[in-house]
Amino acid sequence: MQFFISFLSGIVLFYSFQYFPFSALFILLLTFVYLFVKKKFFFIAIILLGIAFAFVRYEPPKDMSHVSGREVEVKGVFSSLPIKTESGRFKQSFEIESAMEVNAGERLNELAGREIVVFSDRELEPRREYEIVVKFLKDRTRLNPGRWDRDKLYTSLLEVEDLGHKRISLNSKIQEYRYRVNRYIGENFKRDSGAFIAAITTGQRANIDEELRDAFNSTGLAHILSISGTHFGLFSVFLFGIFRFLINAFPYRILQRITIFLTPSQAAAILCLPFMLAYLGLSGGSVPAVRSFIMIGLFLLGLLIGRKGFWLNSLLFAAFVLTVWEPEVILSLSFQLSFLAVLFIGFSIRNREDDRSVRQAHDEDRKVLRYIKNAVLLTLSASIGTAPLVAYYFHYFSIISPISNLFIAPLIGFILIPLSVVSSFLFLITGHYVFTPIVSAVSDVSISSVRLLADIPFADIKIPAFPPIIILLFYAGFIFYFLSRRKRYTLLIPFVPVLIYFSLTIFEKKDLTITFLDVGQGDSSVVELPDGKTLVIDTGRSGRETASFLKYKGREAIDAVILSHVHIDHTGGLDYILKRFRVRELWDNGRLIYPDTYLSGPSARLRTGIKHRTLNRGDIIEGKGYSIYVFHPYPEFYTMYGSDNVEANNDSLVLKIKGRNNSFLFTGDIEEEAEEDTVHLGGWLKSDVIKVPHQGGKTSAYEPFLDAVSPQIAVISVGRDNPFGHPHKEMLDALQGVRIFRTDLDGAVKIKESAKRLEIKTYKDFQFEKANSFREEMRNIKRLFETW
Numbered sequence: 001m002q003f004f005i006s007f008l009s010g011i012v013l014f015y016s017f018q019y020f021p022f023s024a025l026f027i028l029l030l031t032f033v034y035l036f037v038k039k040k041f042f043f044i045a046i047i048l049l050g051i052a053f054a055f056v057r058y059e060p061p062k063d064m065s066h067v068s069g070r071e072v073e074v075k076g077v078f079s080s081l082p083i084k085t086e087s088g089r090f091k092q093s094f095e096i097e098s099a100m101e102v103n104a105g106e107r108l109n110e111l112a113g114r115e116i117v118v119f120s121d122r123e124l125e126p127r128r129e130y131e132i133v134v135k136f137l138k139d140r141t142r143l144n145p146g147r148w149d150r151d152k153l154y155t156s157l158l159e160v161e162d163l164g165h166k167r168i169s170l171n172s173k174i175q176e177y178r179y180r181v182n183r184y185i186g187e188n189f190k191r192d193s194g195a196f197i198a199a200i201t202t203g204q205r206a207n208i209d210e211e212l213r214d215a216f217n218s219t220g221l222a223h224i225l226s227i228s229g230t231h232f233g234l235f236s237v238f239l240f241g242i243f244r245f246l247i248n249a250f251p252y253r254i255l256q257r258i259t260i261f262l263t264p265s266q267a268a269a270i271l272c273l274p275f276m277l278a279y280l281g282l283s284g285g286s287v288p289a290v291r292s293f294i295m296i297g298l299f300l301l302g303l304l305i306g307r308k309g310f311w312l313n314s315l316l317f318a319a320f321v322l323t324v325w326e327p328e329v330i331l332s333l334s335f336q337l338s339f340l341a342v343l344f345i346g347f348s349i350r351n352r353e354d355d356r357s358v359r360q361a362h363d364e365d366r367k368v369l370r371y372i373k374n375a376v377l378l379t380l381s382a383s384i385g386t387a388p389l390v391a392y393y394f395h396y397f398s399i400i401s402p403i404s405n406l407f408i409a410p411l412i413g414f415i416l417i418p419l420s421v422v423s424s425f426l427f428l429i430t431g432h433y434v435f436t437p438i439v440s441a442v443s444d445v446s447i448s449s450v451r452l453l454a455d456i457p458f459a460d461i462k463i464p465a466f467p468p469i470i471i472l473l474f475y476a477g478f479i480f481y482f483l484s485r486r487k488r489y490t491l492l493i494p495f496v497p498v499l500i501y502f503s504l505t506i507f508e509k510k511d512l513t514i515t516f517l518d519v520g521q522g523d524s525s526v527v528e529l530p531d532g533k534t535l536v537i538d539t540g541r542s543g544r545e546t547a548s549f550l551k552y553k554g555r556e557a558i559d560a561v562i563l564s565h566v567h568i569d570h571t572g573g574l575d576y577i578l579k580r581f582r583v584r585e586l587w588d589n590g591r592l593i594y595p596d597t598y599l600s601g602p603s604a605r606l607r608t609g610i611k612h613r614t615l616n617r618g619d620i621i622e623g624k625g626y627s628i629y630v631f632h633p634y635p636e637f638y639t640m641y642g643s644d645n646v647e648a649n650n651d652s653l654v655l656k657i658k659g660r661n662n663s664f665l666f667t668g669d670i671e672e673e674a675e676e677d678t679v680h681l682g683g684w685l686k687s688d689v690i691k692v693p694h695q696g697g698k699t700s701a702y703e704p705f706l707d708a709v710s711p712q713i714a715v716i717s718v719g720r721d722n723p724f725g726h727p728h729k730e731m732l733d734a735l736q737g738v739r740i741f742r743t744d745l746d747g748a749v750k751i752k753e754s755a756k757r758l759e760i761k762t763y764k765d766f767q768f769e770k771a772n773s774f775r776e777e778m779r780n781i782k783r784l785f786e787t788w
Helices: 002-017 021-037 041-057 170-188 191-201 210-218 229-248 252-261 264-283 287-305 311-325 327-331 333-354 367-394 401-430 436-454 468-483 488-506 544-552 574-580 644-650 672-685 703-709 729-734 774-783
Strands: 071-078 090-101 115-120 128-136 153-166 396-398 460-462 513-516 525-528 534-537 560-562 585-588 611-614 620-623 626-632 654-658 663-666 689-691 713-716 739-742 749-753 758-762
Touching (some): 002 021, 002 311, 002 327, 021 041, 041 327, 071 153, 115 128, 170 191, 170 264, 170 401, 191 210, 191 401, 191 436, 210 436, 229 252, 229 264, 229 287, 229 333, 229 401, 252 264, 264 287, 287 311, 311 327, 333 367, 367 396, 367 401, 367 468, 401 436, 468 488, 525 544, 534 544, 560 574, 654 672, 672 703, 713 749
Parallel strands (some): 115 153, 534 560, 560 585, 585 611, 663 689, 689 713, 713 739
Antiparallel strands (some): 071 090, 071 128, 090 115, 128 153, 396 460, 513 525, 513 749, 620 626, 654 663, 749 758
């Protein structure tokens, strides 16, 4: 056990050194001194081995932004099954062996060995050699708090040539079998049931829609969607029970001969292993699946050699194998969640066994009660162990988790998973998916039950972002608890920093805060008012970035969504927002026409109770510590020159939000004609911050208007490498002397009104950076205590 801990510690120290070099070095020296005093020189060597191993395997991330928009001819193989997307196109991963730019004929050696995602209108065979021409899609990275880092390269297929050679390997056969099973499930089950069954059988989760994922999250059953210990554990119990029953049912003579060499349990354990290995292949071999397979395999091995109580060694050995295979796996959230869940379950079971002194009498009468206690204990242990990471990354905590895991998890685990996996094996052998009706019915019942529980009020709690230091203190508290021989009063220590932090946030003074989000070529801003209300001004093209940020802030409701004008880069995400948040009011310029589906149809319940309000020049909305003034448009305003597109831009709402000491001007996409129409308002336009109109386009660079506003700070919401060349030189020249922030360069921009000044933070300021000096490390340490 100490060997594994030492090796894993070395890997953790290597990655920590990149951001906290002086702290990591200090911890390393302290550890070495302790081990030297204890004369444990071997473990010093193992820690150094872990550091050296991670160093040798480390590959610095490469900047691949230069390939964006280029057409490239690549040779290699498709490494994954085709997945049909909502748009009807197929998505597959492709391993590149060689690459050459089509136009320049230049070799792109930096792409060799990389994996890209290819979108196409056809299904292409995995592990078959192809030469394809792809166009690299534009960088869609969005630099906002609450986003997930994605370093994948996305491409669109232009041409394909089958080189006629298929690489036959064990992996290619496994991929073929997975494809056959997924295809059958997709064609013979309802959409949601098929997506769910594929997730628990082959690990294919891409077809599960967001609403269903959210329902599983709310009920604390998200772990069911990722093949892990639950699936392998319950499937192994199912197989073990069947094999032991069959062996015990043998004629006495045969059973007598078997038991000369093996007990029925040992024979059942041997028979389980090949089926568990087959399930690992069918599941796609994800990190949680491999970890679970290793642990179940070691448990079965323990049955064979008569040792059952080395679960911690099994867990550490599984972590050791995975990090040897890929050291960076230790940084993956999937690895951390599955590792912590098993660790906390293991310790809780151990505590339970230590306290098992008064359970001799009335055992039979208490079986049901004991099952309920154990199920609740295991669920709570896993939930508590993973809660900080789940709350930090997903911003929720499931209250109803013990109930859903008590009733729904056994239905899925003991019936659906075994039947779907066994049916898949039989389908590959015989061509018949034997238990189709039962699997379909149980899947439908499970999904309906999950949705029913998810709709219960307060099924989960939305948790706003909190500093990373809270996570570190939480787990440090549990380490202290285990080192102190699990004294009961020390169990409170991990929760102390959590309670202190959230108690302080309740009494924190609320100031006017505006976050200009990076939504690409479009606009979306989130306004947090001093009275606690939340406004969303425009939604961007998709609404996803805005929704992710609101989720990051722990918001469930929006007091008002304000749409500046009709264009999709400002309003396209409205539907997405309405489906996911309780929107109390919808404000616009009175010139938007909403589709009928906003008033009727299957989503009607999402729209009920929303108050609609048209804003016109002269309107004033006031609240505690702020006022909102509407400067444009007014009913009599019509654009005299330009196209329908220009007319819509000039119809944009122009709003001024004034706080206690500062003011912010939102201008939509107004162009020169609308700017000229408002410039006579003079001093009313004066603002400290302006959201620059129309992504900084030259048609909005009307200097008298900008002079009237006279801002200190200008924020330009604009997409990276956009085809319009925004922001234009004319606008940048007109803003000379003004402090400019751009979402394409700085990411999201947060401006907060404080008593003395405006506090400004950008997404890039908010991120941890590799430290090359003590000063840079101190900045990273400071970020441990910060939220957006």
